[in-house]
Amino acid sequence: MSGDPSVALTFMGATGTVTGSRFLLERAGRRLLVDCGLYQGERAWRRKNWEPFPVPADTIDDVVLTHCHLDHSGFLPVLVRDGYDGPVWMTEGTAGLTAIVLRDSGHLNERDADLARSAGWSRHDPPLPLYTVADAERAIRRFETVPFDVRVDLGEELGVRLVRAGHVLGSASVLVDAGPARVLFSGDLGRTEHPVLRPRAAPPSARTVVIESTYGDREHVEPELSHEPFADAVRRTIRRGGTVLVPAFAVDRTELVLHALSTMLREGRIPAVPVFVDSPMALAALDVYGRAGTAGELRPDLTTLVDLPSLHAARTPEESMALNSPARPCVIVSASGMASGGRVVHHLRHLLPDRRNCVVLTGYQAIGTRGRMLQDGARELKMMGRYVPVAAEVVDDEEFSVHADASELVGWLGQMPEPPEAVYVVHGEAHASVALADRIRAEIGCVAVAPRPGERVLVD
Numbered sequence: 001m002s003g004d005p006s007v008a009l010t011f012m013g014a015t016g017t018v019t020g021s022r023f024l025l026e027r028a029g030r031r032l033l034v035d036c037g038l039y040q041g042e043r044a045w046r047r048k049n050w051e052p053f054p055v056p057a058d059t060i061d062d063v064v065l066t067h068c069h070l071d072h073s074g075f076l077p078v079l080v081r082d083g084y085d086g087p088v089w090m091t092e093g094t095a096g097l098t099a100i101v102l103r104d105s106g107h108l109n110e111r112d113a114d115l116a117r118s119a120g121w122s123r124h125d126p127p128l129p130l131y132t133v134a135d136a137e138r139a140i141r142r143f144e145t146v147p148f149d150v151r152v153d154l155g156e157e158l159g160v161r162l163v164r165a166g167h168v169l170g171s172a173s174v175l176v177d178a179g180p181a182r183v184l185f186s187g188d189l190g191r192t193e194h195p196v197l198r199p200r201a202a203p204p205s206a207r208t209v210v211i212e213s214t215y216g217d218r219e220h221v222e223p224e225l226s227h228e229p230f231a232d233a234v235r236r237t238i239r240r241g242g243t244v245l246v247p248a249f250a251v252d253r254t255e256l257v258l259h260a261l262s263t264m265l266r267e268g269r270i271p272a273v274p275v276f277v278d279s280p281m282a283l284a285a286l287d288v289y290g291r292a293g294t295a296g297e298l299r300p301d302l303t304t305l306v307d308l309p310s311l312h313a314a315r316t317p318e319e320s321m322a323l324n325s326p327a328r329p330c331v332i333v334s335a336s337g338m339a340s341g342g343r344v345v346h347h348l349r350h351l352l353p354d355r356r357n358c359v360v361l362t363g364y365q366a367i368g369t370r371g372r373m374l375q376d377g378a379r380e381l382k383m384m385g386r387y388v389p390v391a392a393e394v395v396d397d398e399e400f401s402v403h404a405d406a407s408e409l410v411g412w413l414g415q416m417p418e419p420p421e422a423v424y425v426v427h428g429e430a431h432a433s434v435a436l437a438d439r440i441r442a443e444i445g446c447v448a449v450a451p452r453p454g455e456r457v458l459v460d
Contacts, residue, residue: 007181007459009208011451012054013037014427015045016368017045018214018288019071021427023185024055025459027178030158031055033063034174034210036088037227038074040340042368049130054454058083062161065090068097068173068186068251068281072303074105080142087144089152091162093170093297094169095143096288097251104250105282106136108341115384148172148201166200167402168252171329175204177442182206184420186428188214189404189412195256195287196298196305205417207460213428213450214364215405216436221401227260231269233358233395238271240288240328242356242392247344247371249337250282251361256400259331262307275325278314278334286332293426314343325351337363339370345383352381357392362400367429406436413444423460428454 008026013020013035028044028275039045055211057079065073065088075086076098090098109129113396116127147150151161155178162172167190174185184206193199203209223229236243248254254277263272289305292298298305314320323332335345348370351357355425365371370381380387404412413420423446425437433450440448451457 005179006362007178007183008456009424010054010456010457011182011208011424011426011454012073013039015451016430016433016453017041018364018428019045020048020076021072023179023210023426024274025176025183027157027158027193029179030156030174031060032154032158032178033060033158034176035066035072036075036079036185037069037071038065040071040338040369041366045368049078049260050321052083053079055456056083058085060084060086062086062154063088064096064162065094066165066172066174066185067168068094068342069168069188069249070101071107072187073098073101075197076139077102077106077131079377080139081131081135086142088142089144089146089160091148091170092145092295093292095145096291097131097169097260097285099140099143100281100288101283102136102139103133106133108407112341137189153397161204162424163204164198164201166194166197169197169289173203175206176238178346178459181208183208183210185212186412188212189409190402191220191404191408191413194299194402196259196302198297198299200412202415203412206274207421209260209413209420209423211371211409211413211425211436213409213425213433213436214403214404215401216406216409216425216428217431218432219311219407220398220405227264227397229395230260230397231264233360233393234270234331235266235360237356237393238273240248240356241329242354242358243326243329244331244350244358244360245336245344245347245351246331246333246360246362247339248282248333248335248362250279250335251285252402253331253400254279254335254336255286256402257305257362258308258311260400261331262304265308271452272310274310274312274328274330275308276312276314276330276332278320278323278332278347279328280315282313282333282335283310283313321346323347331417337371337375338365345370348381349383352388352392355391355393359392361394363398406439409436410443413440419444420446424457425450
């Protein structure tokens with residue numbers, strides 16, 4: 001092979017923040033992009049989605065995705081629109097869910113631009129979407145699927161292997177071999193056990209590791225009774241005649257919420273009330289999970305994913321709007337999980353002012369999102385150009401998180417056949433990444449760094 005044999009790694013996203021995962025590996029003129037995520041949360045981060053990509057899109061040879069979530073996949077339509085015409089490698093589960101996620105994101109981008117135009121929210125004339133549904137479809141046509149634990153030869157001594165990460169359906173850690181160099185990207189790591197999926201696999205050997213740190217400075221607390229804060233919130237809210245609103249990501253989180261509600265109902269811990277799934281994307285994702293069960297992707301001891309006799313689907317906009325004034329106490333599960341967009345926003349607008357109602361948060365809430373503001377005790381929320389008072393009860397059920405905590409992240413590194421020589425800590429708020437790097441340095445005994453945005457390093 002001709003050219004410089006050294007391998008360079010550039011951190012193009014997910015540094016100092018928990019979104020926007022984008023990592024570029026370069027060797028002898030070839031470029032491999034691991035993840036292609038959107039920035040979410042605070043406006044300063046979201047603005048980065050509009051900046052030109054650091055390298056021309058048509059100079060990238062391959063893209064590989066760790067999983068389907070927007071902060072790892074949501075920039076793909078822009079990359080393809082701007083000239084990327086290579087394959088996008090991923091597992092079958094990731095392909096099924098990412099197609100749903102990107103189509104929905106394109107639709108929301110178009111809708112938000114239309115709303116901004118009609119309501120005069122934007123400083124731009126006319127306001128344009130970041131990308132369209134047509135852009136998303138062009139990206140989806142680049143998908144190439146590969147099974148777990150099968151090496152894909154990308155040519156010229158470059159290859160990738162996807163290892164089960166146990167975070168969401170199809171999620172993988174990515175092992176890249178580039179000549180003699182081996183780099184392992186954790187992606188988002190699941191916990192040692194997942195409520196419905198097969199557990200994560202032990203990591204392969206690599207001298208360099210790029211690891212997430214969403215929960216890099218904290219530990220999950222195991223309750224005596226599973227999801228009891230959620231169950232108690234349902235009981236209280238129904239007694240006072242209110243509605244329980246559950247902002248939940250359409251992919252994976254809605255499935256876990258419905259599974260938990262099924263368990264609570266079976267155990268007699270909540271009353272039998274109507275449960276509405278108000279997210280077309282979540283309903284489509286449920287179908288993907290159903291197919292995954294027959295393919296052996298779910299836990300072998302899982303008998304039923306969802307068993308709720310009074311489960312209803314709100315498919316049309318009219319059915320969704322009707323839930324703003326439900327006829328009787330009920331539970332509404334609606335996307336998005338951080339209340340940053342989607343149908344849940346208009347539910348919040350109508351339900352937050354009534355103290356009979358309750359909002360149950362079901363996982364990590366990024367800084368700058370409405371979910372984080374509710375979590376931090378906000379008394380007003382701005383949505384659709386107006387402030388809405390927060391009188392409803394807000395409950396945080398952290399048990400739904402399927403991100404590994406600090407000990408589980410360090411434990412995953414400890415499972416490697418040989419300790420790594422360098423670990424780069426990414427995909428976390430700055431304090432979480434630094435805390436995890438300190439702990440890895442102390443317990444694993446290797447170089448551990450929280451890289452700067454745009455930093456470039458050489459890989460052995």
